[in-house]
Amino acid sequence: EVQLVESGGGLVQAGGSLRLSCAASGFTFDDYTIAWFRQAPGKEREGVAYISSRDGSTIYAVSVEGRFTISTNNAKNTVYLQMNSLKPEDTAVYYCAADRRGITIIATLFPKDYNGINYWGKGTPVTVSS
Secondary structure, three states: OOEEEEEOOEEEEOOOOEEEEEEEEOOOOOOOEEEEEEEOOOOOOEEEEEEEOOOOOEEEOOOOOOOEEEEEEOOOOEEEEEEOOOOHHHOEEEEEEEEOOOHHHHHOOOHHHHHHOOEEOOOEEEEEEO
16 A cells, blocks of 8 residues: 655744655655645645655745755655745645656646645644744
């Protein structure tokens, strides 16, 4: 059974840091694009950071570039999202996702097409207080 399990969410003050983890089982990251998405209350889900397991290339949303870093440990089949200088507007449920299509394709999907992404985790909540 394929699973993506996120962890590391919680409550943090503005300016603080958190590191999210996403452990995969039932498949290996080889030849996948791995991504973090988030969904704030009352808002549409949005892509935050993407990484290609093929070549390690990354793409970030403008809102998080320079503050968030996505990385993988292929030996552990785990992807991380290091989040620094957190802001109240980063408050959301953060989801890990994996898809066999290339990083550019995944990073340019419209939200209406997110359901077509191969695998999703159940999410971990992040709350940033002001």
